[in-house]
Amino acid sequence: MEPVRTCIGCRSRAPRSSLLRVVLQDSRVVADATAVRPGRGAWLHPTHECFRLAERKRAFGRALRRPGELDTSDVENRLNG
Template identity: 75%
Template structure:
């Protein structure tokens, strides 16, 4: 059975396989495609709607326990299809 995680955007619980993991790298929120990068991760539905909810609520910084502002633009670009996967 797939573990259940909570989306930081819509706050709905969903199977881990249907969510995207994000981690913090030097104040930059990046997607963890294979879900193996070290550090604290947060889970997000791979939709622009959930991304915008999380961004508006400042959920990235809170969920990742960031000190200072974070830049989630890489995640937004990936969801828009403007980033070629590098993993």
């Protein structure tokens, strides 16, 4: 049975393989496609809708336990292709 994680954008549960893991690296939120980078991670559906929801709710800072403004441009660029 595959592990289940919760998307920080839409808050729905999904298999780990269908979500994108993001981690904090020097005050920047970066995509962790292999899900092996060190540090606290958060999970997000790889869609623009869930990304926008997570930004609007300020879910990145809360999930990664870092208050304040975070640079999410790396994740946004990955979603754009």
